[in-house]
Amino acid sequence: MTVEALLNQLFPSGHAVQTREGVLTGSATTPKGAIAVMGTGSHLAVGVEAAMALADFVLKVVKEWPGRPLLMLVDTQGQRLSRRDELLGINGYLAHLVKCLELARLRGHRLLSLAYGEAVSGGFLSFGLMADEIHALPDAKVRVMNLTAMARITKLPLEMLEEMSATSPSFAPGVENFFKLGGVRSVWSDNISEQLEEAIARQTVGDQRRKDGLERHGRKLAHEVSQLVAAGGTRT
Amino acid sequence: MSDLSGVHRSHSYYEASARGRLTHLLDAGSFRELLGPTERLTSPHLELLGQPCAFDDGIVIGRGRLDGRPVLVASQEGGFMGGAVGEVHGAKLTGLLELAVHEHPAAILLLLESGGVRLHEANAGLIAISEIIRALLAARAAGIPVIGLIGGIYGCFGGMGIVARCCDRLIINEEGRLGLSGPDVIETTMGVEEFDASDRALVWRTVGGKHRFLLGEVQQLVADDLAAFRTAVVEALGQPLQGLTLESLEREHQGLADRLANYGDCLDATEIWAALGLENPLQVPLLDIPTFLQVASQAGREGA
Numbered sequence: 001m002t003v004e005a006l007l008n009q010l011f012p013s014g015h016a017v018q019t020r021e022g023v024l025t026g027s028a029t030t031p032k033g034a035i036a037v038m039g040t041g042s043h044l045a046v047g048v049e050a051a052m053a054l055a056d057f058v059l060k061v062v063k064e065w066p067g068r069p070l071l072m073l074v075d076t077q078g079q080r081l082s083r084r085d086e087l088l089g090i091n092g093y094l095a096h097l098v099k100c101l102e103l104a105r106l107r108g109h110r111l112l113s114l115a116y117g118e119a120v121s122g123g124f125l126s127f128g129l130m131a132d133e134i135h136a137l138p139d140a141k142v143r144v145m146n147l148t149a150m151a152r153i154t155k156l157p158l159e160m161l162e163e164m165s166a167t168s169p170s171f172a173p174g175v176e177n178f179f180k181l182g183g184v185r186s187v188w189s190d191n192i193s194e195q196l197e198e199a200i201a202r203q204t205v206g207d208q209r210r211k212d213g214l215e216r217h218g219r220k221l222a223h224e225v226s227q228l229v230a231a232g233g234t235r236t
Numbered sequence: 237m238s239d240l241s242g243v244h245r246s247h248s249y250y251e252a253s254a255r256g257r258l259t260h261l262l263d264a265g266s267f268r269e270l271l272g273p274t275e276r277l278t279s280p281h282l283e284l285l286g287q288p289c290a291f292d293d294g295i296v297i298g299r300g301r302l303d304g305r306p307v308l309v310a311s312q313e314g315g316f317m318g319g320a321v322g323e324v325h326g327a328k329l330t331g332l333l334e335l336a337v338h339e340h341p342a343a344i345l346l347l348l349e350s351g352g353v354r355l356h357e358a359n360a361g362l363i364a365i366s367e368i369i370r371a372l373l374a375a376r377a378a379g380i381p382v383i384g385l386i387g388g389i390y391g392c393f394g395g396m397g398i399v400a401r402c403c404d405r406l407i408i409n410e411e412g413r414l415g416l417s418g419p420d421v422i423e424t425t426m427g428v429e430e431f432d433a434s435d436r437a438l439v440w441r442t443v444g445g446k447h448r449f450l451l452g453e454v455q456q457l458v459a460d461d462l463a464a465f466r467t468a469v470v471e472a473l474g475q476p477l478q479g480l481t482l483e484s485l486e487r488e489h490q491g492l493a494d495r496l497a498n499y500g501d502c503l504d505a506t507e508i509w510a511a512l513g514l515e516n517p518l519q520v521p522l523l524d525i526p527t528f529l530q531v532a533s534q535a536g537r538e539g540a
Contacts, residue, residue, distance in 0.1 A: 079416055086415045086416065086417065087442050089401075089415075091401050099373065102377070103482060122416055129363070160285070207367055213363070222327040225271070230332075
């Protein structure tokens with residue numbers, strides 16, 4: 001789906017979202033009030049400039065629109081792979097973006113994200129995955145890497161990975177797999193403007209993903225193990 | 237043989253195991269592991285793929301004391317799958333960061349050595365790193381200092397490179413490497429012209445401890461000696477907290493914008509070092525730590 005089509009479907013009453021070098025920023029109107037909108041388009045590889053532009057916007061939202069919910073639209077092929085970005089410390093730029101989003105959360109902004117294109121690795125990690133609730137369109141491509149690349153790097157037979165993917169959501173790409181793991185809260189298949197309204201109105205306490213992953217039988221250990229440690233390591 | 241009593245015997249951080257590092261870093265005998273190997277919490281995904289498992293899933297976590305003060309610690313084992321983060325590994329670290337909010341230790345120490353997401357369980361690993369980031373920032377928001385240590389064979393890359401830069405402070409040795417995409421990943425994907433991962437000098441110039449220190453990304457550069465790391469952590473404990481405030485993040489924002497404006501066109505670390513005012517940038521990789529720190533300080537780079 002194009003960004004324009006997506007924005008029109010999400011915000012029937014209008015929006016003012018601009019795209020500049022693959023970075024989306026602006027605001028929109030919903031029946032629940034104004035919402036800040038940011039994200040990426042054209043499968044942007046997130047490099048240091050994009051991270052700065054997004055962080056700049058988050059700080060602006062915090063300062064100028066206190067408390068306003070923030071929707072992150074995700075279409076990224078991942079972090080930009082370049083020696084120059086590494087030289088400049090791209091991990092620090094992505095960490096800065098992550099910290100700005102945490103600041104917004106701490107100051108009462110509701111953070112939502114919608115994966116509508118690609119949602120991959122470091123690019124996804126640096127903003128979309130920071131939301132209180134992460135949603136996805138059914139045809140979004142959420143992944144770390146495809147099975148062919150995974151087979152090459154892990155030196156495991158592709159057929160074996162394909163077979164295992166039928167029973168375990170941890171290997172193969174896909175919205176459905178991330179849903180089972182708790183990494184995606186829900187899939188918005190229709191009436192996406194209504195889905196957004198409901199998501200704005202809900203409240204989320206803490207990080208729900210491990211619980212979702214357990215309930216959906218996708219990540220069976222993450223919740224229990226972290227709870228056990230958080231309780232001081234004693235089994236009760 | 238000469239008498240070696242009284243001579244300080246150094247223990248390399250670079251070469252030590254995850255447990256070995258904790259032994260020498262913390263007050264003697266103070267470490268108490270949580271969910272240790274006897275619990276046999278292994279990765280169900282690796283088992284499914286018929287891969288070797290580790291009874292601690294490649295991360296050691298627990299309580300200890302440093303200079304008498306209570307700390308929570310996590311130490312990633314590079315020797316097991318390069319310290320990569322899977323479901324259980326990640327959940328242990330997230331749980332430790334959540335435990336900190338209840339216990340309020342003097343600090344959380346993260347001994348980071350990781351290539352990032354464990355590709356054998358990639359989807360679960362990516363979500364796990366995101367959970368680590370959220371738990372780490374929640375601990376910081378609760379006023380607990382999070383101090384990262386980097387200096388192992390596998391460096392600190394991938395999502396864990398982002399985690400590292402979410403810490404209050406970082407301590408690194410010259411051998412330590414910190415980045416996002418490892419040189420091998422860039423070379424494989426973009427070609428050897430983009431990044432020649434076999435050029436060790438280039439790799440160290442680009443992602444090594446000295447460069448990270450000069451950019452101000454890590455606050456302390458120390459010798460490859462666990463005693464030096466220990467001294468640096470004690471010193472770090474005395475430093476004021478950064479805090480996650482609008483003011484501190486605006487300051488960081490300005491710093492990162494300046495870096496991009498000043499060095500965004502540099503093709504090599506030596507160009508950045510020259511622009512920073514270091515006298516003989518080509519000599520920087522050859523300087524021993526005390527001399528390097530002196531040169532850096534003369535150029536006004538003290539890691540802060």
